[in-house]
Amino acid sequence: MKEVYKNYMMEQLRKLISIDSPTGFTNNVQEYLCQELTRLGYAPQRLHKGGVRAELGGEGNGLMLFAHCDTLGAVISAIKDDGRLTVSKVGGLNPNNVETEHVRVYTRFSGSYEGTFQVPNASSHVNAHVNDARNFEENLEIVLDEDVRSADDVKALGIDRGDFVAVEPRFTVTSKGYIKSRFLDDKASASVLLTYAKYLKDEGITPSRRVVIGFTVYEEVGHGAACGVPEGICDVLAVDMGCVGEGLGCTEQMVSICAKDSGGPYNYDMTTELVRAARESGVDYAVDIYNFYGSDVEVALKAGYDVRHALIGPGVYASHGYERSHEKGLANTFDLLCAYIG
Ligand SMILES: [Zn+2]
Structure with a gap:
């Protein structure tokens, strides 16, 4: 070539x-x-x-x-009372792989927002059970990088159920020609x-x-x-x-x-x-x-x-x-x- x-x-x-x-x-x-x-x-x-x-x-x-x-990706399945988002996965998204990863939420009419996949109550200094076994649909949630504290705050941004979630790919090429990315x-x-x-x-x-x-x-x-x-x-x-x-x-x-x-x-x-x-x-x-x-x-x-x-x-x-x-x-x-x- x-x-x-x-x-x-x-x-x-x-x-x-x-x-x-x-x-x-x-x-x-x-x-x-x-x-x-x-x-x-x-x-x-x-x-x-x-x-x-x-x-x-x-x-x-x-x-x-x-x-x-x-x-692979996800869609928003619900907006929680505390302003966190739950998701339904699209394709075989692997929960272990996306926990703590950056995401972008694409709304239908109001542009996109940044956030992170986390388990609920993700601070080790607050939650002694943060490393307990997890299940994707039940546990991972998106923490939006917006000042939102309630479902109404989130809805006011134009975010709704069915909006798409894209996961940061983390593309990089090493000095030896390895390509690492989602x-x-x-x-x-x-x-x-x-x-x-x-x-x-x-x-x-x-x-x-x-x-x-x-x-x-x-x-x-x-x-x-x-x-x-x-x-x-x-x-x-x-x-x-x-x-x-x-x-x-x-x-x-x-x-x-x-x-x-x-x-x-x-x-x-x-x-x-x-x-x-x-x-x-x-x-x-x-x-x-x-x-x-x-x-x-x-x-x-x-x-x-x-x-x-x-x-x-x-x-x-x-x-x-x-x-x-x-x-x-x-x-x-x-x-x-x-x-x-x-
Ligand atoms: Zn393929």
């Missing part, structure tokens, strides 16, 4: 992560994707349900690449797809087959790619996070090719083609099985599309927590896409 594309990829990752986009609150990230794809010279379309797609060129044997740009699932792969689109334009390459990229916005709640696969697509490839953990072959520096996950085996032939492309091009990869994972392309099959399906992505550790990947993992994912599509 050329330096210019690696730099672009990391810049796009930083930008995408900086745009709060919990599932259900994704207009801003969709607008950004449309702007960027237009700037690159493409004609992106937005789906009615949400999501962005763009034709990258090529003819016949249509291949659609999916990444998702929605993330929501690398799946903004890491979204930045890889944008980089692939830029690469085709800059190098004047027409792909060997028709290629469409799709950015879905309901993946974390399970119906991202239930629509939006255009006529003529025969293969769908989810470019989503690869799993890293005990018993798996993938590291953060590799691209993972998933053979089977909770939704069953991926298409045998398409997966074999991906493994062959990785082997022949010298991409650093691992084939793995994911025990607790479902993907957008399985959703496309369940929706009734007659397509082959497969899943690849950069290795991500501590998924749905404070995640870690590596520049090389993203670069290997990019290189595999180039090798596979030709």
